[in-house]
Amino acid sequence: MYGNAYIDPNDKATAMTAGEDPKKLEEFEARIARGEKIEPMDWMPKEYRKQLVRMIEQHGHSEIIGALPEGTWITRAPGFRRKLALMAKVQDEVGHAQLLYSAAETLGKSREAMINDLITGKSKYSNVFNYPAFTWADACIIAWLIDAGAIINQVANAKGSYGPYCRALDRICTEESFHLKYGHDNVVTLATGTPKQREMVQAALTRWWPPIMHFFGPSDKISNHTEILMRWKVKMATNDDMRQQFLNMYVPKIWDLGLTLPDENLKKNAEGKWEYTEPDWEEFKRVINGGGPCNAERLAVRRNAEERGRWVREALNTTESKYIVPLA
């Protein structure tokens, strides 16, 4: 690595490609610039692989942990149809986790390693799922607005550069449209219902607003790091852009129902941009690092599921099994 002597340690873009074969890097970047996808067996920079594994794996964990707050209301969903729909939605989310884990696996991290990193708390998942679903209305707000946020993120990422991730996301996005409609239908039912129902959905919305504002992550100062990830089409939109898109699409729909949001400063300005009170990023950090109301329960439930299912998986295993990295 002769070139290292010339690298400014503060220049993240250079640090991220340090030691890579310049010719291969150039071909790789040209392929992405042409709009072609990168496939598992292609050459790729180490940092591209690392960032993608981290991102896809966390996305997978979010799907699997996200099934827990929503699952809270399966046994008490109001009515048979909603119970069926909620079970279907929760099953879809677990299916999404499997599709995403598979995409991450093609980059060389095994599913066992990903699950181990989840249950020991080494890997993160979406912060919103560390909050509880107190009432049925919380489950409805999650299905509508958290899924809405997820869709914005997933539609953007589906245009990224890594083939297996894009294909998984295309499949996922199709199913998400059902989740969104189902969630909206539930919220509308409550919001246009009895005073008690309205009160319930308003309370849930007020509770979920801060986590929803946290959903797309901290405001991003454009760093070299972001720039290179955007050039490599790993990151397709900035956190702030996605948050703006979300507010633009959903705040009017919320207000249409006569519901209010707990932020006096929330408004669209003359330039068409949404203004809001800066979310509490200290709270975000505290929760993502384990201090939220449900972090411990979520991981204990996952560990329990892995542990109690272990004997079944072992009993089914055969000695001639041999793992190789999946193809696509």
Added chain:
Amino acid sequence: MIKSLDPRITRAEINLENTIEPLRDLDQWETYEVFHQKKRGDQHMHVGIVHAPNAEMAFIFGKEQFGRRGLSVNIWVVKTRDVYVSDYEDSDIYDTVPEKNYREAGGYKVMDKINKFKKGF
């Protein structure tokens, strides 16, 4: 024991401080590639992978993962390690002579010859 908002979790009597052994290699079995046919008459298409201990379970998981919306009429599964694959690095093996219309229908135009022949008749 966890006292959860979810009655199913409370009933499962889960210790909040449970520690477990890490999952070992092959805990999640090996992978199978899944192909499905959307409707009779269509070709089977690759749709993704499942982890499974054997072909029958791979079929069940594949059906659940890719066929649960009624979008498949038939599913094939095959062990990933039984698929022979070509390497993108060797993409030059697909290179061929630049001009290949000798093996396409459009490469054969007989009408000119026929018309010329008829005129001279």
